[in-house]
Amino acid sequence: MHKLLLDQPGKEMLVLGNEAIARGAVEAGVACATTYPGTPSSELSLAFFQMSKESDLYFEYSTNEKVALEVAAAAANAGIRSMCVMKHVGVNVAADALMTLAYIGVKAGMVLLTADDPFMFSSQNEQDNRYYGKMAGLCVLEPSSLPEAKAMATYAFELSEKLGEPVILRTTTRINHSTGAITLGELVKPNIKGSFTKDPFNLVAIPAVSRRLHTRLLQRLTEAEKITDQSDYNYVQGGGAWGIVCNGVSYNYVCDALNDLGVTDKVSILRIGFSNPMPVAKVTEFLKGKEKILVAEEGEPFMEEAVRSMAQEVGCTIPIKGKGPELFSREGEFDPAGVRKAIAGFFGVDLAPAAVLDLSDVPEIPARPPNLCAGCTHRAVFYEVKKAAENMEIMHPTDIGCYTLGVLPPLSSADFLICMGSSISTGCGFSKFIDQKVVTYIGDSTFFHSGVPGLINAVHNNHNVTMVILDNGTTAMTGHQPNPGVDRDAMGQEGYNRISIENVVKGLGVESVTVIKPYKVQKSVDAIKEALAYQGVSVIIAQELCPLYAKALKRPVKKPFRIDMEKCKDHRLCVDALGCPAMYVENNKVAINAEQCIGCAVCAQVCPEHAIVPIRD
Amino acid sequence: MDPVRLIIVAVGGQGNLLTARVLGEAALASGIPVHMSEIHGMAQRGGVVESSIVFGDAQSSIISDSEADVLLGFEPAETLRALNRCNKNTAVITNTSPLPPFTAAIGKGVYPPLNQMLDLISAKTASLKAFDALKLAHEANNPLGLNMVLLGALIRSGIIPISADTAKQAIKDNTKQAFLESNLKAFDLGFEAAA
């Protein structure tokens, strides 16, 4: 049985933050979970996926975040408790639905989990999604610890039903990817049978209806303002005349800092866990008798501005600071020492100097950037496109996936990237105005997620671009989740239909469509040359399983390769062209690590001396 | 209990997340509060994987620069790279068998000589225990048991109040049957090596 389905109330268990949230939702009787994968939320979706096979929970990997949110919204409007999971930027994709769903509301509890990523450990930006709560008029909950993450995941459903609105549960990487102990609570039997009663004048967002629904949303927000003021998730701790307002993981760093500085008795903490709407009465009460207030929050000055405006309202003029040169940054994530230093500086507390080591004599250590795996199909395609375009000026709008790593030399195959799906649409724009030939890269998962509208645009407006679809049969970057083009029978999963990218592309009216097998180098180069010469939209679909995924599927392994030293002329064309991590240089000679090499044979086809040969046993 | 802050650095695939997991479970079983955090976004693509584990009475799950009490390094250059996480009172335990980054492997950038790296670490920190953990893992008939060898060495150091028996129980609860025996053997070899 899945460990998160254990029916042992009171049992203590060490779990990942994402698992704590999954358990919290299960204890609330969640019956529908939807997602589009994205770090740092992916393990939460995986837990739901695994549990769905052993329980009544319905789970799906949806095409993109907007679809995921709409599926969950429908479930919640059919009386089914639902949760929708995504990374912070996913909410941008789902935002259109979210803004008006707030007008329509929900019948059963619905929770939107947004996993924010301060410092961008694995994201393209570090936006602060609390503002979505403000913009949509929805409640936002923010846990500081794993037990609280679990408790909030349960409570969020209750709150959602009380208000008739979805609730946003906002985490940051350090909650999702931290591990700690939780205590299991009672499991409830989820309601899995939905129903729908027609009520178009409350459920169809036409202007006349929406005007009324907006009024209702604002009334619900007023109700929420009362709840947040009563909420145990907004609490005061300590009793000193110095005040600190904090949230999320910042709260932990503040608590540790006060201990370290020995000023626990001088400081009162207002911990905000229910951050939208902010608790006006609690904050105003907290301001009373304080000398000054420090607001410790990662990201934007969301609470800081709220606290300051509440202070203004009651004529309180004490210093209220948060973001600023000597205090907290809007960039990156906090850490205990940084928070300690800001507190000491702001309140004038002695701070022991940091015990920094002098590392000036440490030699430069070669970097260890992430690299495409040995034998990665993307590497072969990048090489082949370069080869095919040898005498051309090309530029590459790229997209988000493992292939984004192609930005690094020697492949250097990424020139422009904004967000998922932007490769082909920006390719349309570039191709109109620049001289270089535009060749875009996109993965299969990203193609389904948001690449199709861009391709339709390219065809309809007759842009001159070549779109390379890197179809490695999986969503590799985020942990090999399925996508609509994946062969799920091969994963041992029944009941899914597989969508052919080739049929989609042809169906859209693309006339030049070529499927290549990237491990066949010369054939691929020839096909790409033809596609590049085509005026208009041409599409290359590079089909080969991601080797890491193929390994997980236990596909037959190929013999590794070696260098025939008698033939090798040591010009290192192979290393310089491919940068496959299975290759290394020893005693000034190129060699192949047989344990890493997956036998893709691409280097063997690149070597003009035919010096790279399979190992025979 | 006063907090003890441990940082584990490794290269993707070396299995440090399991080491962290086992330590977490063992702490839980010993009644020691534990908060852990990991960054493993690009683990499978050869990047660095870092875990931080805070034992004892603290709420933070991450560790600031210069504030590790113990640094457990799975690869010598990564141990050296993580020296900014240490201070002069930090205890360092490291594997000495190198795994040069790809950049160095293809002759772009120089992988520092092992002796130089160990000298630097030992000169700047309170103690250094350095040994070839990969060799011991092979001795235990389990090349993937490097993480268990290093766990054994860490427990032997006594810096973390977790007994060998508790750690071994956590290994039993967290490893597949097929690897159990060799994992325990690897743990013992590491435990002995750190004597």
Ligand SMILES: Cc1ncc(C[n+]2csc(CCOP(=O)(O)OP(=O)(O)O)c2C)c(N)n1
């Ligand atoms: C809006 C949004 N959602 C999710 C993500 C996380 N994410 C990054 S890449 C990726 C998918 C990659 O899959 P694919 O395009 O098939 O490329 P592969 O990694 O398989 O090469 C996802 C889901 C994101 N960056 N932005």
Ligand code: SF4
């Ligand atoms: S996981 Fe797959 S797609 Fe990603 S770099 Fe490795 S081989 Fe390439």
Ligand code: SF4
């Ligand atoms: S065959 Fe060559 S390119 Fe392919 S994985 Fe082995 S060394 Fe790398």
